[in-house]
Amino acid sequence: AQSVTQLGSHVSVSEGALVLLRCNYSSSVPPYLFWYVQYPNQGLQLLLKYTTGATLVKGINGFEAEFKKSETSFHLTKPSAHMSDAAEYFCAVSDLADKLIFGTGTRLQVFP
Amino acid sequence: DAGVIQSPRHEVTEMGQEVTLRCKPISGHNSLFWYRQTMMRGLELLIYFNNNVPIDDSGMPEDRFSAKMPNASFSTLKIQPSEPRDSAVYFCASSATNEQFFGPGTRLTVL
Numbered sequence A: 001a002q003s004v005t006q007l008g009s010h011v012s013v014s015e016g017a018l019v020l021l022r023c024n025y026s027s028s029v030p031p032y033l034f035w036y037v038q039y040p041n042q043g044l045q046l047l048l049k050y051t052t053g054a055t056l057v058k059g060i061n062g063f064e065a066e067f068k069k070s071e072t073s074f075h076l077t078k079p080s081a082h083m084s085d086a087a088e089y090f091c092a093v094s095d096l097a098d099k100l101i102f103g104t105g106t107r108l109q110v111f112p
Numbered sequence B: 001d002a003g004v005i006q007s008p009r010h011e012v013t014e015m016g017q018e019v020t021l022r023c024k025p026i027s028g029h030n031s032l033f034w035y036r037q038t039m040m041r042g043l044e045l046l047i048y049f050n051n052n053v054p055i056d057d058s059g060m061p062e063d064r065f066s067a068k069m070p071n072a073s074f075s076t077l078k079i080q081p082s083e084p085r086d087s088a089v090y091f092c093a094s095s096a097t098n099e100q101f102f103g104p105g106t107r108l109t110v111l
Helices: none
Strands: A003-007 A008-014 A017-027 A032-038 A044-050 A057-058 A064-068 A071-076 A086-096 A100-102 A106-111 B006-007 B010-013 B019-025 B033-036 B042-050 B053-056 B063-069 B074-079 B090-095 B101-102 B106-110
Touching: A003 A086, A008 A017, A017 A032, A017 A086, A017 A106, A032 A064, A032 A071, A044 A057, A044 A071, A044 B101, A057 A106, A071 A086, A100 A106, A100 B042, B006 B090, B010 B019, B019 B090, B019 B106, B033 B074, B042 B063, B042 B074, B053 B063, B074 B090
Parallel strands: A008 A106, B010 B106
Antiparallel strands: A003 A017, A017 A071, A032 A044, A032 A086, A057 A064, A064 A071, A086 A100, A086 A106, B006 B019, B019 B074, B033 B042, B033 B090, B042 B053, B063 B074, B090 B101, B090 B106
């Protein structure tokens, strides 16, 4: 069975600082991994996904994530935070089917 | 494409009343998902359909909840009777591959 653990329910950074949101997964089969972002009062929007191939995945808004099988991790990073990045971020894992298992989310705050 | 459409966006009702939430998936998507989001429990998958057939309803909290997908372009989630603890944001999502596209959600308040 698949599961996802997001370390840190809240992360605060200064504008311009590195953003690092942590995600570890558990899967009995090669996983598909996703990061979604949710802005206030909106639905979830896909940031990036890993299915196969290159382990460093680039997404929208300057975010990227690296799939590390040996560490069962898929951490999300952005070199320089912007005020508009303040939102809730969800990591998710799926098997070869459509069903996603979401983590509990990390709320990112960006201070000027 | 207009994306996933949900209606209503907000619903306020009284305990005991029937509530029906509606979803129109993206055209061509063959999977549809209903989620519930609360502060306490986070994002929970309630049920999902593939080609209009319910595949997994293990997340439906109790018999008061039911979902239907009569055709490829429409789904409903019904709560009867509603209770205050059903207050949450309900999301519908659809997919054609492994990427799910979410609607804007319906914020349900049961008084």
